[in-house]
Amino acid sequence: MKRRRRNRTEPDPAPGRVEARPESADPGMTRSGSTDPGVERFVEGFRRWAARPPRTPAAQAAVRLRGLLAESADGSERRPPVAAGRWWRSAPTGRGIGRRAPPAARRWWLAGATAALAAAVGFWLLVPAHPPSPASAPATVALALEPVAVDDSVAVIPLDDVTVLYLSLGTRGSLPAPERGVTR
Amino acid sequence: MSREAEAIRRAAAGDGDAFAGLIEERWAFLVRFARSLVGEADAEDAVQEGVLRAWRRLPTLRRPEAFGAWLTRVVARTSLRRARRGAAAAGLMPLAAAPEPRSEPDPDGRLDVELLLSALAPRQRAVMHLTVVEGMSDGEIARALGITAAGVRSHRRRARARLRRAIEGGPRR
Numbered sequence: 001m002k003r004r005r006r007n008r009t010e011p012d013p014a015p016g017r018v019e020a021r022p023e024s025a026d027p028g029m030t031r032s033g034s035t036d037p038g039v040e041r042f043v044e045g046f047r048r049w050a051a052r053p054p055r056t057p058a059a060q061a062a063v064r065l066r067g068l069l070a071e072s073a074d075g076s077e078r079r080p081p082v083a084a085g086r087w088w089r090s091a092p093t094g095r096g097i098g099r100r101a102p103p104a105a106r107r108w109w110l111a112g113a114t115a116a117l118a119a120a121v122g123f124w125l126l127v128p129a130h131p132p133s134p135a136s137a138p139a140t141v142a143l144a145l146e147p148v149a150v151d152d153s154v155a156v157i158p159l160d161d162v163t164v165l166y167l168s169l170g171t172r173g174s175l176p177a178p179e180r181g182v183t184r
Numbered sequence: 185m186s187r188e189a190e191a192i193r194r195a196a197a198g199d200g201d202a203f204a205g206l207i208e209e210r211w212a213f214l215v216r217f218a219r220s221l222v223g224e225a226d227a228e229d230a231v232q233e234g235v236l237r238a239w240r241r242l243p244t245l246r247r248p249e250a251f252g253a254w255l256t257r258v259v260a261r262t263s264l265r266r267a268r269r270g271a272a273a274a275g276l277m278p279l280a281a282a283p284e285p286r287s288e289p290d291p292d293g294r295l296d297v298e299l300l301l302s303a304l305a306p307r308q309r310a311v312m313h314l315t316v317v318e319g320m321s322d323g324e325i326a327r328a329l330g331i332t333a334a335g336v337r338s339h340r341r342r343a344r345a346r347l348r349r350a351i352e353g354g355p356r357r
Contacts, residue, residue: 038351039344042300043316046220049297050317054215056228062208065235069200 192248195239203242207235210252213318214259220313221263221306223298230266234259256328260310267306303350308343311336 054061155167188206195203207214214234219227238258245254301309307329314325322333329336 036344036348039347042297042347042351045297046301046312047317050216050220050313054212054228055224056211056215058208058211061211061228061232062204065207065232066200066204068236069203069239072200 188251189248192245192251196242196245196248200239203239206251206255210255214256216317217256217310217313218259218263220301220309220317221260222267226266227263230263231259233266234262237262250327253324253327257330260329264306264310267309300347300350303346304343305339307331308339308346311339312343315340 056064157165157167159165191202191206195206211231214231215227218230218234221227222230235255235258238255241258245251301312304312310329311325314320314328320328322336325336326333331339
């Protein structure tokens with residue numbers, strides 16, 4: 001069964017402003033005569049409960065905010081102060097992981113971490129994990145061994161008691177690159 | 185340019201007085217909203233934290249005309265984070281952990297709003313508040329909370345079901 005599509009893009013007469021538009025809200029939650037009297041009682045009580053004024057009047061809150069913002073204006077970066085005892089519990093000291101570090105401390109911390117990472121990558125790239133050994137040159141080893149059987153196309157070279165190297169020869173008298181690997 | 189648009193422009197440029205004026209106009213709305221999410225004790229702290237966060241990020245606001253919804257969203261996120269940190273710390277007690285009713289039921293059967301609110305998830309409280317207290321449309325709520333209109337309806341439906349269950353089986357006063 002197909003559902004009728006609803007246009008979810010509703011015009012906003014005053015973008016950015018929160019305007020009361022009770023006519024567009026959920027009827028079951030906002031109008032009296034709800035199908036559920038218990039929920040309707042809750043809605044009425046909720047409205048009364050939420051309508052209480054804030055403890056701090058708006059004018060007083062604005063004065064406090066102006067003070068906080070004025071303090072932050074002393075800094076070089078636009079960053080209002082946060083509650084005391086909060087910002088240093090951040091990444092640089094390992095406390096309060098995930099909390100925001102102050103920009104200056106964060107820059108130093110990031111610079112240190114980046115330098116350490118770059119050093120680790122450089123070391124990994126420049127210093128080989130295993131130094132080259134004679135055993136790492138199988139072609140040289142194979143050429144130094146004496147083939148036990150050679151015909152027009154294949155040379156058989158024993159490497160040890162159980163390992164034999166087959167070389168496919170292109171032209172008689174020449175020694176092309178091996179086409180087959182080591183077999184047991 | 186309207187007075188508010190001019191104030192937003194000046195605030196974005198670093199004018200703290202203009203920003204404080206904008207907040208003063210919305211203070212009561214923001215505190216009412218945060219109170220529904222985190223409880224009375226933590227509401228103003230949550231708003232202040234959100235407002236300071238908004239001040240830091242205001243230069244990144246692309247559309248000044250969306251300042252109201254944007255500010256509500258910042259405060260909502262701050263409050264939701266606080267609410268999730270712990271209902272006990274936020275002042276709203278989980279319904280399951282609630283003690284016995286603090287008083288006998290009133291003769292007229294009034295409901296304990298705060299106790300019932302604690303039965304809702306923080307985002308459900310936000311949707312319920314913006315719906316029934318502020319009377320906002322689904323589109324406005326969606327913009328204010330950063331979710332879709334369908335998400336708003338879903339949260340409201342679930343909130344209503346939870347409330348119904350809590351009212352039927354929960355304590356009253």
